[in-house]
Amino acid sequence: TKTLKQLAKPTGVRVGTAIDTSALASDATYSTAAAAQFDSVTPENVMKWEVVEPERGRFDFTEADKLVAYAKAHKQKVRGHTLVWHSQLPAWLTSGVEDGSIDKKALKKILKQHIATEMGHFKGDIWAWDVVNEAFNEDGTLRDSLWLQQLGPDYIADAFRWAHKADPKAILFYNDYNTEGINAKSDAAYKLIKELRSEGVPVQGFGVQGHLSTDYGLPNDMQANFHRFAKVGLKTAVTEADVRITLPASPAEVQAQDNGYSYMLQSCLLERSCISFTVWGFTDKYSWIPGVFPGEGQANLYDEDYQPKSAYAAVQRDLQLA
Numbered sequence: 001t002k003t004l005k006q007l008a009k010p011t012g013v014r015v016g017t018a019i020d021t022s023a024l025a026s027d028a029t030y031s032t033a034a035a036a037q038f039d040s041v042t043p044e045n046v047m048k049w050e051v052v053e054p055e056r057g058r059f060d061f062t063e064a065d066k067l068v069a070y071a072k073a074h075k076q077k078v079r080g081h082t083l084v085w086h087s088q089l090p091a092w093l094t095s096g097v098e099d100g101s102i103d104k105k106a107l108k109k110i111l112k113q114h115i116a117t118e119m120g121h122f123k124g125d126i127w128a129w130d131v132v133n134e135a136f137n138e139d140g141t142l143r144d145s146l147w148l149q150q151l152g153p154d155y156i157a158d159a160f161r162w163a164h165k166a167d168p169k170a171i172l173f174y175n176d177y178n179t180e181g182i183n184a185k186s187d188a189a190y191k192l193i194k195e196l197r198s199e200g201v202p203v204q205g206f207g208v209q210g211h212l213s214t215d216y217g218l219p220n221d222m223q224a225n226f227h228r229f230a231k232v233g234l235k236t237a238v239t240e241a242d243v244r245i246t247l248p249a250s251p252a253e254v255q256a257q258d259n260g261y262s263y264m265l266q267s268c269l270l271e272r273s274c275i276s277f278t279v280w281g282f283t284d285k286y287s288w289i290p291g292v293f294p295g296e297g298q299a300n301l302y303d304e305d306y307q308p309k310s311a312y313a314a315v316q317r318d319l320q321l322a
């Protein structure tokens, strides 16, 4: 039987996974399966700012370099994740802003330098970058992050301009969660991105994370949502798909999980602008879910023993039919 990446090949959509680099190093089953099944990889944590610049001016790309080498060895694309986010910032940066030793002017320079240094380091090796991540609240207002507070709303346009300079060939994404369907949050992202595009700002992709739960219904109109971004010139992608269940999972919840994966994948496969479908980890063995949502889990395509679940079969079927 064919692997997911073999089935995906004729569709033109890359099928990807987030990679936990410590599992990659310690667990041969994990690294073999990731290479066999996926043709795109995203570092789950190791390209984030707190990892790559743990002390001011001291860069550490060791783990991220290993991931890039692994991807090269297996002919996989790399999605860079993520440059401008409110979370997983280095302590020197957040405390510097708090105690005033990093003022607004200095912070703007630091952000510009961060984008130039990190993207410069990986120049040519990254297919698509999540340049700005999670900048909106659910009601469509901008998130009150350190970036908004210190730099104002222009930080978003600036980030994309600096990013395009640093690696002109990488596809530059805006990425967010709860934006799969048409709602206040995706409306706001759409409005901003359309505006930015009309001003010539190089934002080139709209990524929906795809963190679903069987406790909630499926998002509405995902394909139409992708399509409106396509009409203003963007590529689209599902960047972090998983579908968590409140445990123990009933057969109905397992079925709903399969539907969740299938809905997101089909929305991507049916929309020409969609270039990749990435799952946020492929095995329940290393999922971030139980740590953040206690009592929930079993969100991935494989169980903890690397047995493919019915969600895997759903993904397989959808790729085959596409």
Ligand code: G3I
Pocket (backbone or CB within 6 Å): 044, 045, 087, 088, 177, 209, 240, 288
């Ligand atoms: O590396 C340290 C380790 O040294 C330490 O001993 C351990 C103790 O807690 O923590 C380790 O860091 C953890 C890190 O994952 C690496 O495992 C952090 O505590 C933990 O908070 C961090 O969680 C990550 C989370 O982002 C942080 O916000 C998850 O793995 C990662 O899956 C998750 O990914 C995000 C995307 O980047 C953006 N979209 C949402 C998605 C899910 O939250």
